[in-house]
Amino acid sequence: MLEVRNLSVAYGKHMALQDVSIDMAEGEALVILGANGAGKSTLLKSVAGMVRPAAGASIEMLGQSLIGMPQHEVVETGIAVVPEGRGVFAALTVRENLLLGAYPRRARAQEAANLDKVLTLFPRLAERRRQTVSTMSGGEQQMVAIGRALMSSPRLLMLDEPSLGLAPVLVGELFQSLAAIRQSGVGLLIVEQNVKISLSIADRGYLLEAGRIVGQGTAETLANDPAVQNAFLGVAAHT
Amino acid sequence: MLMATLVGGLVLGGTYALVAMGLTIQYGIARTMNLAYGETMIAASFAAYLIHNTLGVSPVLGLAIIAPAGFVFGWLVYGILLRPLVARSKNIASLEINSILATFGLLFVIQGVMLVVFGGNYISYNYLNFGIEVLGVRVAANRLLVLFLAFVIGGGLFLLLTRTRWGTALRAVAVNPAAAPLVGIDANRAARFAFALGGALAASGGVVVSMYQTFTASSGVVFTMKALIVVIMGGVGNLAGALCAGLILGLSETLVATYISPGLTMAAVYIIFLGILLWRPSGLFGKVGK
Numbered sequence: 001m002l003e004v005r006n007l008s009v010a011y012g013k014h015m016a017l018q019d020v021s022i023d024m025a026e027g028e029a030l031v032i033l034g035a036n037g038a039g040k041s042t043l044l045k046s047v048a049g050m051v052r053p054a055a056g057a058s059i060e061m062l063g064q065s066l067i068g069m070p071q072h073e074v075v076e077t078g079i080a081v082v083p084e085g086r087g088v089f090a091a092l093t094v095r096e097n098l099l100l101g102a103y104p105r106r107a108r109a110q111e112a113a114n115l116d117k118v119l120t121l122f123p124r125l126a127e128r129r130r131q132t133v134s135t136m137s138g139g140e141q142q143m144v145a146i147g148r149a150l151m152s153s154p155r156l157l158m159l160d161e162p163s164l165g166l167a168p169v170l171v172g173e174l175f176q177s178l179a180a181i182r183q184s185g186v187g188l189l190i191v192e193q194n195v196k197i198s199l200s201i202a203d204r205g206y207l208l209e210a211g212r213i214v215g216q217g218t219a220e221t222l223a224n225d226p227a228v229q230n231a232f233l234g235v236a237a238h239t
Numbered sequence: 240m241l242m243a244t245l246v247g248g249l250v251l252g253g254t255y256a257l258v259a260m261g262l263t264i265q266y267g268i269a270r271t272m273n274l275a276y277g278e279t280m281i282a283a284s285f286a287a288y289l290i291h292n293t294l295g296v297s298p299v300l301g302l303a304i305i306a307p308a309g310f311v312f313g314w315l316v317y318g319i320l321l322r323p324l325v326a327r328s329k330n331i332a333s334l335e336i337n338s339i340l341a342t343f344g345l346l347f348v349i350q351g352v353m354l355v356v357f358g359g360n361y362i363s364y365n366y367l368n369f370g371i372e373v374l375g376v377r378v379a380a381n382r383l384l385v386l387f388l389a390f391v392i393g394g395g396l397f398l399l400l401t402r403t404r405w406g407t408a409l410r411a412v413a414v415n416p417a418a419a420p421l422v423g424i425d426a427n428r429a430a431r432f433a434f435a436l437g438g439a440l441a442a443s444g445g446v447v448v449s450m451y452q453t454f455t456a457s458s459g460v461v462f463t464m465k466a467l468i469v470v471i472m473g474g475v476g477n478l479a480g481a482l483c484a485g486l487i488l489g490l491s492e493t494l495v496a497t498y499i500s501p502g503l504t505m506a507a508v509y510i511i512f513l514g515i516l517l518w519r520p521s522g523l524f525g526k527v528g529k
Contacts, residue, residue, distance in 0.1 A: 049420075072420035080421075087418035089411045100411050103404065104423035148422065 001026040001187060002047070002061055002079075002156060008054040009042050016042040017053075018211045026155065029188040031198040031219070033228060034208035040191040041084060043208070044160050047189075048081045049074040062155065075104045080154035084161045086145040090134035094125050097133055097144050101151025110153050117184075118147040121177060139170040146177065156187040163194045175201055199223045243376040244497045245490070250382045252489020253389035254447055258462055259469035259481040260393055261440025265313075267476020268413040268433035270331055271321055271338035276441055276466060277459030278349035283309060283445030284454050285357055291364050298366060299384070302446050306439045313438020317431045320345065325427070346459070353456035363453040381451045392443050396436075397478050409433055413476045468508065472515050474525030483523055487511065 002024040009017040017039045045051045049071040059066040061077045102111040119126040122143040163171045179201045192198035199219045207215035290301040328334035370377035400406035412429040419426045473480025495507040
């Protein structure tokens with residue numbers, strides 16, 4: 001479904017990503033692991049059209065090239081993004097945020113059906129439909145961000161550090177929801193520092209270090225790989 | 240006496256609110272401070288005057304041509320003058336400064352053209368200039384019409400922005416421009432649309448003002464200034480705030496002019512303005528830290 005080839009990204013002279021290639025099948029759950037500054041977010045942002053890759057890269061979604069595509073058109077190819085910091089419209093209501101998720105042309109016909117699905121997945125959002133998002137807790141805002149992304153009928157949902165800033169109990173709930181989304185057939189591409197829990201719902205993973213892919217494999221292999229533990233300097237052992 | 244003053248204040252306040260709505264949209268959504276806003280308005284006032292006096296067409300009908308013309312004008316100004324600034328500005332702050340400088344220049348261009356074409360005299364025309372009895376006081380019919388138009392246009396805009404998908408998308412850009420592309424909104428296009436919409440409102444405001452006030456080619460600055468006060472007092476980008484602040488401004492101006500002294504209206508306006516900002520630094524409906 002998603003095919004990334006020879007992706008390099010430079011911020012000035014600093015190479016954030018070098019020659020990265022990943023593949024993802026339809027409906028697969030993939031996790032990108034790596035320490036802070038390893039280039040995980042840059043990888044996700046390149047696919048989302050938020051940063052420009054160096055020449056020679058190719059990124060294809062369902063056979064359609066994403067290179068040079070304006071950011072607001074990427075969502076029309078079936079990719080929905082929950083960015084780091086969530087990117088919700090804080091001054092608008094929950095309902096307005098969700099309905100804006102159906103703004104892409106591809107999603108308008110299914111707006112009502114998708115809204116039903118999202119409210120079934122996150123019943124709390126149904127209760128708080130009219131609430132302004134800025135007055136909600138971090139966990140609830142994360143639900144809004146994910147719900148809004150699902151409103152666009154995505155084939156692939158990309159999440160950048162979704163567990164960041166959430167209490168452990170909420171992280172557990174969040175990943176349960178993500179597992180349910182996966183069950184419904186939507187592919188997941190998750191960038192995470194929380195190794196253990198993200199591997200628990202993933203099929204496969206890639207390990208990034210200093211902008212290069214240094215390891216890959218099934219979730220099970222990676223969970224037992226000492227290189228993964230090392231990459232996090234023992235952080236993984238605690239989580 | 241009090242009743243007449245209140246009605247007069249409402250008419251003036253309604254005009255201010257209408258005028259400020261366009262500016263708050265341009266500033267809040269398109270992130271451009273348009274100093275030529277008042278000149279756009281006065282150009283529309285002249286257009287209404289010409290249509291009324293030479294063709295004998297009612298300015299209300301003229302609105303049907305002048306408001307869309309304002310939209311097109313805003314569309315072109317954004318595309319030609321402001322788009323290059325947006326492209327080269329590193330951040331919102333530098334875009335604001337660049338847009339202030341560019342539209343400051345535009346102000347003199349539009350004003351200069353109007354001075355050459357129409358001269359510097361005060362202009363007015365007679366339209367619905369007869370009294371109607373309302374709540375025990377006689378009010379000029381044109382003022383009632385102005386109040387009605389301000390209400391209809393302002394209310395229509397409010398519904399457009401809050402009840403339609405397109406309007407909600409515009410507000411989303413105002414709230415979080417960086418996140419707008421995530422839901423497929425082209426933020427640049429939205430900004431251009433918002434600026435054009437502001438142009439249509441400026442033109443409507445100009446037509447409305449010309450129905451009951453005298454104006455000159457250099458009146459624009461006063462309206463830009465008052466609109467700016469209303470926008471900041473109400474909270475940038477907030478329509479309900481613009482409505483409230485516009486009414487407060489209009490009512491207090493009229494009350495001060497009637498009961499204290501016409502010479503003190505501006506002083507009173509600034510005292511209220513300062514008071515509100517000391518009490519709520521981001522305006523009546525503004526969010527702190529946004």
